[in-house]
Amino acid sequence: MPPRLATGLLLALVAGLAIACGGGSSRGTEVRIGGLVVQVELARTPDERANGLSGRASLAQDAGMLFIFPNEQPQTFWMKDTRFPLDFVWISADLRVLGVQENVPPPAPGTPDTDLPLYPSSEPVLYVLEVNGGLVERAGVRVGDAVTFSPDVSLEGAR
Secondary structure, X not given: XXXXXXXXXXXXXXXXXXXXXXXXXXXXXXXXXXXXXXXXXXXXXXXXXXXXXOOOOOXXXXXXXXXXXXXXXXXXXXXXXXXXXXXXXXXXXXXXXXXXXXXXXXXXOOOOHHHOOOEEOOOOEEEEEEEEOOHHHHHOOOOOOEOEEEOOOOOOOOO
């Protein structure tokens, strides 16, 4: 194989691995809610929101995923292909915690999609934060807490 081709293939492989491992450009956003501080990946597009944390073996303790929706409305989540417990934090357009769903267990392997439990927000939300199960309680996150994003993503339109 010519050296240029081999180098190109190697670079493509490294880039693919970085993307598959969550090393895309959407990292580097900090979410702060009282004592909870996490670095998040952003899920802004329909594909990013549909994939979420599915298929990952774990999530770093100080990490999460922030789902950004185009409009404030009720949202429903499920744990399709998720392998570890999660906490959901439902967040309003005015950056307040509207509710939490704690320690949502992963489904048993092989559970049909039609049998997966659904977890709806109780009110319309613009953002949903997913973090490791138990983190919300340990950090003392409560309904009504203020939420900050750094850098500010509250003005970014989801697609």
